[in-house]
Amino acid sequence: MGLQWFEMMIQNPAQLRAVWQVLINTFAISGLNILTSMFPLFFAIALNEIKARWFKNVVQTLTTLPNFISWVLVYAVAFAMFSSSGMVNETLMNLHLITDPIKFLDSDSHTWLKMLAWSLWKGLGWGSIMYLAGIAGIDPELYEAAEVDGANRFQQIIHVTIPQLMPIYFVLLLLSVSNFLNNGMDQYFVFQNAFNLKHIQVLDLYVYNVGMGQNSLSLATAISMLKSLVSVVLLLSVNTLSKRVRGESII
Numbered sequence: 001m002g003l004q005w006f007e008m009m010i011q012n013p014a015q016l017r018a019v020w021q022v023l024i025n026t027f028a029i030s031g032l033n034i035l036t037s038m039f040p041l042f043f044a045i046a047l048n049e050i051k052a053r054w055f056k057n058v059v060q061t062l063t064t065l066p067n068f069i070s071w072v073l074v075y076a077v078a079f080a081m082f083s084s085s086g087m088v089n090e091t092l093m094n095l096h097l098i099t100d101p102i103k104f105l106d107s108d109s110h111t112w113l114k115m116l117a118w119s120l121w122k123g124l125g126w127g128s129i130m131y132l133a134g135i136a137g138i139d140p141e142l143y144e145a146a147e148v149d150g151a152n153r154f155q156q157i158i159h160v161t162i163p164q165l166m167p168i169y170f171v172l173l174l175l176s177v178s179n180f181l182n183n184g185m186d187q188y189f190v191f192q193n194a195f196n197l198k199h200i201q202v203l204d205l206y207v208y209n210v211g212m213g214q215n216s217l218s219l220a221t222a223i224s225m226l227k228s229l230v231s232v233v234l235l236l237s238v239n240t241l242s243k244r245v246r247g248e249s250i251i
Helices: 004-011 013-035 039-048 053-068 073-080 085-093 113-128 129-136 140-148 155-179 186-191 203-213 217-224 226-246
Strands: none
Touching: 004 013, 004 203, 004 217, 013 113, 013 155, 013 203, 039 053, 039 129, 039 155, 053 140, 073 085, 073 113, 073 186, 113 129, 113 186, 129 155, 140 155, 155 226, 186 203, 203 217, 217 226
């Protein structure tokens, strides 16, 4: 059929607007994830500074466990807590702080930030494991030398720990950027509804909705092929950034 479906995607104004909105959603959510990619690094450093070993183990366990919970179960928890008849609204209404339930889930306000918050809650502990392993591999003599030079604990973190973790961070950043358009579908699929559909549809979810919901597999395939071109451009951009910052390229 040649380029029929690609032409339809570009020439149909309604289809083009829909794809453009989906790309905006995908870039916005992925961009927020990239901007917060330092959170696991900072969390690992904070976790490493906890002196009480039992408390450190408890915190690490509680923050890692959500990674092993499916998004369906996460939504079940979110619905039980934040729906119109959920625990949060019931508590606020019983305390007479609000008169009408707050629409946390069935609302299109701050959709990107809500998805970011759930992603951070689910993946923060798991994402810090790599950095904790990196901290364990740092040569203790570097800290001893810094201490001899008069550096306090905070200065040791700034001048020793963070620079030593930068190679790990850039490798993980490269992997994140190479999957910039692969937001996944499961999180957004379970949280989507008629109210937030405009801003929650990322590329993977939109391809699923077009292919399976509208029974147009050919158009869905054409739309999904946009990911390859954009991903290559982003990968080369991060590789150039790594070369300028670290003096060496990753690929």
